[in-house]
Amino acid sequence: MRTSPTFILLLVFPMAPLTYGQKATNKRSLKPVETTVCRILDDPTAYNNKLVKVRGYVSGSFESSVLLDEHCSNDGIWFVFADGSGPPELVISTLGKGTPGSRDSKGRATPPIPVRLIKDSNFEELQHYWALSAKGAACINEPLTAYPPDCTTYRVTATFIGRVDGVSKEVHVAHLKRSSNTRLIGKVSDRWGCLMPR
Amino acid sequence: MGMFDAQIVVQSVENVFHVDESEIRIEQKNHNDQLF
Numbered sequence: 001m002r003t004s005p006t007f008i009l010l011l012v013f014p015m016a017p018l019t020y021g022q023k024a025t026n027k028r029s030l031k032p033v034e035t036t037v038c039r040i041l042d043d044p045t046a047y048n049n050k051l052v053k054v055r056g057y058v059s060g061s062f063e064s065s066v067l068l069d070e071h072c073s074n075d076g077i078w079f080v081f082a083d084g085s086g087p088p089e090l091v092i093s094t095l096g097k098g099t100p101g102s103r104d105s106k107g108r109a110t111p112p113i114p115v116r117l118i119k120d121s122n123f124e125e126l127q128h129y130w131a132l133s134a135k136g137a138a139c140i141n142e143p144l145t146a147y148p149p150d151c152t153t154y155r156v157t158a159t160f161i162g163r164v165d166g167v168s169k170e171v172h173v174a175h176l177k178r179s180s181n182t183r184l185i186g187k188v189s190d191r192w193g194c195l196m197p198r
Numbered sequence: 199m200g201m202f203d204a205q206i207v208v209q210s211v212e213n214v215f216h217v218d219e220s221e222i223r224i225e226q227k228n229h230n231d232q233l234f
Contacts, residue, residue: 044204052206055213067206078205115209122211129216154216162208 032161037069037077040164047164051113057157058130060087067160082117082162087130115163122158129156 032053040047040054056067058079065086066076080086104110117123136153 040204040206047204054206078203080205080207082207082209115207117208118210120210122214125214126211129214133219153219155219155222156214156216158214159212160206160208161210161212162206165205165207166203 036071037067038072040077041072041075044164045166048166049110049112050164051115051161052164053159053161055157055159057155058087058126060130060134077164079160082115087134112165113163126156126158129154 030051032051033047034053035047037054037056040052054067054069054077056069056077059066059068059076060079065079067079068076132152133154133156136151139151
């Protein structure tokens with residue numbers, strides 16, 4: 001049996017606007033806001049639960065990972081990959097009591113924008129130099145494993161796309177109250193994203 | 199600043215660039231020497 005081309009067109013044509021509409025909606029909702037680390041630091045709540053695109057350099061230690069901008073380098077944005085991992089130096093991380101997401105104009109909770117880590121060559125390059133830098137920084141305090149020792153550290157700059165979550169300042173207060181090799185003393189954040197040592 | 203700081207939950211990385219931090223320190227020192 002032969003199917004008429006006109007019949008096929010009649011079947012496909014009404015679906016085309018629907019399909020286009022779905023694609024356009026997805027694209028619009030997933031487009032990141034281009035901004036800077038400094039602007040986010042100026043008003044973090046304005047960016048809560050928004051997808052952003054920012055350029056900056058990363059700095060990690062055993063208890064924190066931060067995204068910095070040389071134009072406002074005294075402060076930074078807490079940094080975590082969407083799979084929950086952090087920099088190579090980070091020993092352990094924990095979540096606070098709160099949940100990511102936001103509230104609409106009527107105060108109803110809205111779910112967090114879904115983010116899924118893309119482990120491509122750019123991600124691997126970042127990880128590679130971050131790990132090399134961590135090794136370089138550690139060589140000052142550790143017994144020599146190679147001679148001459150390679151204590152090179154790198155400033156790794158990149159453009160990052162991700163979701164901004166508000167983090168309570170209590171996280172920082174808790175850090176100040178923590179002594180080395182102990183768990184956090186005091187109340188942990190009511191939002192999420194606190195990093196702490198073993 | 200308000201009650202909250204920010205955390206970024208990264209989904210992708212682009213345009214990675216690295217530089218030896220000792221070079222940055224030398225550049226900063228030269229810059230400071232020129233100023234004073």
